[in-house]
Amino acid sequence: MDLKLVQVEQLKAKPQDETQLGFGQIFSDYMFQMQYTEGQGWHDAQIKGYGNFSIPPAATVFHYAQEVFEGLKAYRTEGGDINVFRAKDNFARMRKSAERLAMPDFDAEFVHKALLELISADRAWVPQSEGTSLYIRPTYIGVDPFIGVRAAREYIFYIICGPVGAYYANGLAPxxxxxxxxxxxxxxxxxxxxxxxxxxxxxxxxxxxxxxxxxxxxxxxxxxxxxxxxxxxxxxxxxxxxxxxxxxxxxxxxxxxxxxxxxxxxxxxxxxxxxxxxxxxxxxxxxxxxxxxxxxxxxxxxxxxxxxxxxxxxxxxxxxxxxxxxxxxxxxxxxxxxxxxxxxxxxxxxxxxxx
Ligand SMILES: Cc1ncc(COP(=O)(O)O)c(C=O)c1O
Known part of the structure; x- marks a missing residue:
């Protein structure tokens, strides 16, 4: 499968004060998305501007919670490089979660490659200050427009990310x-x-x-x-x-x-x-x-x-x-x-x- 990059024309303003990042409130310029359709498999993989997408109100995820996700981080080193921590392990775990939720398997190697490209596109969003990082949230949902109880036949897999603050703003408090x-x-x-x-x-x-x-x-x-x-x-x-x-x-x-x-x-x-x-x-x-x-x-x-x-x-x-x-x-x-x-x-x- 090809991975298409759709450039964002108008980049967002980045947070100026990295002491106020908090957790999970700010999202970067780009996201990764791909679709699954029964009979066709995975298709339309792209990195594109972060934004809303439209799914039917009957989508399986809303009614029967057919969804799995992951959480991992990328860190800025003193030298300015970006370090991604154990991403392959997150995708391996996500495959096991997906299997339990009766969701189709995905190509973890392809998604891993897409993740690295996504972080590259969003590299300016990896914060610099001590303790901060880019939090990454791969998410996989069933989106069938069908309200009966069974595994969906259509899915969306996406990855969003955003800068997060130091977890211990006031030191390592028990x-x-x-x-x-x-x-x-x-x-x-x-x-x-x-x-x-x-x-x-x-x-x-x-x-x-x-x-x-x-x-x-x-x-x-x-x-x-x-x-x-x-x-x-x-x-x-x-x-x-x-x-x-x-x-x-x-x-x-x-x-x-x-x-x-x-x-x-x-x-x-x-x-x-x-x-x-x-x-x-x-x-x-x-x-x-x-x-x-x-x-x-x-x-x-x-x-x-x-x-x-x-x-x-x-x-x-x-x-x-x-x-x-x-x-x-x-x-x-x-x-x-x-x-x-x-x-x-x-x-x-x-x-x-x-x-
Ligand atoms: C229920 C639960 N247990 C354990 C963990 C710790 O897992 P990890 O070290 O992979 O972040 C998490 C966080 O992801 C969690 O949500």
Missing amino acids: TKILIEKEYTRATKGGTGFAKTGGNYASSLIAGEEAHQKGCDQVLWLDAEDRKYVEEVGSMNIFFVINDTLVTPPLDGTILAGITRDSVITLAKDRGIPVEERRISVEELMATAKSGEMTEAFGTGTAAVVSPVGEFYYGDEVITVAGGRMGEKSLDFYNTLTGIQYGKIEDKHGWIEKLK
């Missing part, structure tokens, strides 16, 4: 996490491992209630026993217990985070024992109380590493590591961001450089 007792996120055999909008829609109410209680995010427990820790709202969760890094296993109900994988790889490089195993909420509370748990942190593209200062569970509040960022969390944060911004050598082939 977060307050509510261990969710009432709602659950995913069940075995469900869509927990897929990055699909429905998982997030069903989690919104818990997030709202957590905010009302003064917490930043929720920690989900497994849906069957409400006993084992799964993941945080938009992050995987790690604990340091007796100097071992412990994180829940990828058993189909949590997202296989790319930052999670990066942290496990860095831990192994450092000779830190890693256990991917179930951890019960009782173990969490007991080891945090006894002091055996010296660190807890979330991992995800947005924050990279986000230390947990307190866990709220019913009426109990437990402080981890005196509410400060732990040594290992800080090391993982500094190493990963160092690799992303080109300050630390990338020994794992995670970075693609756009000159």
